[in-house]
Amino acid sequence: MLANLLIGLREGLEAGLVVGILVAYLRKSGRGDMLPRLWIGVGVAILVSLGIGALLTWGPYGLTAQAQEAIGGILSIVAVGLVTWMIFWMAGHARGLKGELQGDADRALKGSAWGIVILGAVSVGREGIETALFVWAGIKASGSDVLAASGAIVGIAISIVVAWLLYRGAVRIDLRRFFLWTGVFLVVVVAGIFAYGLGDLQEASLLPGYGQAAYSIASFIPPTSWYGYVLAGLFQYDAEPTWLQVVGWIAYLALVMALFLRASGVGRRARAIDADPAPTTAPLPVAH
Numbered sequence: 106m107l108a109n110l111l112i113g114l115r116e117g118l119e120a121g122l123v124v125g126i127l128v129a130y131l132r133k134s135g136r137g138d139m140l141p142r143l144w145i146g147v148g149v150a151i152l153v154s155l156g157i158g159a160l161l162t163w164g165p166y167g168l169t170a171q172a173q174e175a176i177g178g179i180l181s182i183v184a185v186g187l188v189t190w191m192i193f194w195m196a197g198h199a200r201g202l203k204g205e206l207q208g209d210a211d212r213a214l215k216g217s218a219w220g221i222v223i224l225g226a227v228s229v230g231r232e233g234i235e236t237a238l239f240v241w242a243g244i245k246a247s248g249s250d251v252l253a254a255s256g257a258i259v260g261i262a263i264s265i266v267v268a269w270l271l272y273r274g275a276v277r278i279d280l281r282r283f284f285l286w287t288g289v290f291l292v293v294v295v296a297g298i299f300a301y302g303l304g305d306l307q308e309a310s311l312l313p314g315y316g317q318a319a320y321s322i323a324s325f326i327p328p329t330s331w332y333g334y335v336l337a338g339l340f341q342y343d344a345e346p347t348w349l350q351v352v353g354w355i356a357y358l359a360l361v362m363a364l365f366l367r368a369s370g371v372g373r374r375a376r377a378i379d380a381d382p383a384p385t386t387a388p389l390p391v392a393h
Contacts, residue, residue: 109256111260112240113236113260113263115287118268124228154236158241178311182303185357188235188239188295239298295361296354313349
């Protein structure tokens, strides 16, 4: 539940920031008449995201068990790719997000009459589709559909409130720090999704090694225990993973974590702190 709450909070806050910046810029530019079209685009994005979630949930019914495992494994890997891309994209674009969106809005206003609709749909739809895929993969991996879905809904609800407060200027948070720490946690969570997807592909006979457990810690951390459920919900804990899953988990975690910390400038910030004992930080600029 916590993992999906975090993805719902992070993705929802990203979408909320995007909408807030666009709304403020349209009003500042004297184009408040375009706001209904922006909201139409946002509505379309939400409907598409819900449709994809429904398709992922009920679409595979009626297929063979092997086909379901194959689809589950492939979509889990796709979810891993999308969320990984999202983490790195925000690490590299957080500083200039406001300027990029305002430039996109200018181009949309100069183009077709429905440019703002498309901009709203694409900007929010990206976050919605990523959320639908990741939450579905997390539910499938943990087997706790009600708790996982509830966590995502709570996270999205919190993000809406926070984004509104940021837009109104009622709160200020260091968004770079927020995206850094949530990114670190998500890399660990996504590593578990990646390992689970590899296991699904092994069960579908698309990858070798199914049934060959690297080790077993079921007696130490029983999968049916309460803490086993917690670990499964957070990190897709598997008491008897295959060798491919173990190697995949370690390789993804080591490589992606190192690259993410580098992209986030963690080393550069540490050196800056050493050089300046009283550095200043500023949150991502958002419209008020």
